[in-house]
Amino acid sequence: MKLGEDFYQRKNVLQIAQQLIGKGLFTKSNGVTTGGIIVETEAYSWKEKGCHAYGAKKTQRNAVMFDDGGLAYVYLCYGMHHLFNVVTNKANVAEAVLVRALEPLVGIEEMKLRRGLTTLDRQLTSGPGKLTKALGINRTFNGKSLLNGEIWIDDLGTKISLRDIMASPRIGIDYAGEDAALPWRYTLKGNKWVSK
DNA sequence: GCAATGATTTACT
DNA sequence: GTAAATCATTGCC
Numbered sequence: 001m002k003l004g005e006d007f008y009q010r011k012n013v014l015q016i017a018q019q020l021i022g023k024g025l026f027t028k029s030n031g032v033t034t035g036g037i038i039v040e041t042e043a044y045s046w047k048e049k050g051c052h053a054y055g056a057k058k059t060q061r062n063a064v065m066f067d068d069g070g071l072a073y074v075y076l077c078y079g080m081h082h083l084f085n086v087v088t089n090k091a092n093v094a095e096a097v098l099v100r101a102l103e104p105l106v107g108i109e110e111m112k113l114r115r116g117l118t119t120l121d122r123q124l125t126s127g128p129g130k131l132t133k134a135l136g137i138n139r140t141f142n143g144k145s146l147l148n149g150e151i152w153i154d155d156l157g158t159k160i161s162l163r164d165i166m167a168s169p170r171i172g173i174d175y176a177g178e179d180a181a182l183p184w185r186y187t188l189k190g191n192k193w194v195s196k
Numbered sequence: 197g198c199a200a201t202g203a204t205t206t207a208c209t
Numbered sequence: 210g211t212a213a214a215t216c217a218t219t220g221c222c
Binding site: 052059060075076077078079080139195 | 214215216217218219
């Protein structure tokens, strides 16, 4: 069942990041559905330095984070990688969850094609830049709704025990000072599709 | 207007 | 292990 705005617009971004583990992320492009199970997420909030919207500073790039929860925030990093976030909380509260890794589930052949791979291995979706390429996500997805468009998150009916979710510091934000140490990264314990 | 830089990946030494 | 690729966004360093 597709997740609704009641899920995305809750106030606790950490809880949402945690609960997204085990859910399914899918895109539909040219009639082809691709997607997988979310096994790794990171939470971001305007209250801490790791976030683009730190200090509630609104810019053209991060404006979608200030909109209602349930939208996609996609942006280009290092000039060549698209990163996909889920915007959470209500309008004017800039919080989001970065999806960092998926376990491939639907449209694996198509995803391999997009990634230029011939074999299915953990290279396919084990990283934020990789999974966006595999799902065909690009900047045109920025600001799209996850409620009624060609991208959505589904509660696959799987129950994930809190004991199977591990919290750890986030990746690649050393510039954020003490906030870089916050244990806001969530991974599915023992899953081989989690990035290293 | 321009220079610095990154929520990364990949290839190469 | 280290470095290059490569560009939108940001702030004037």
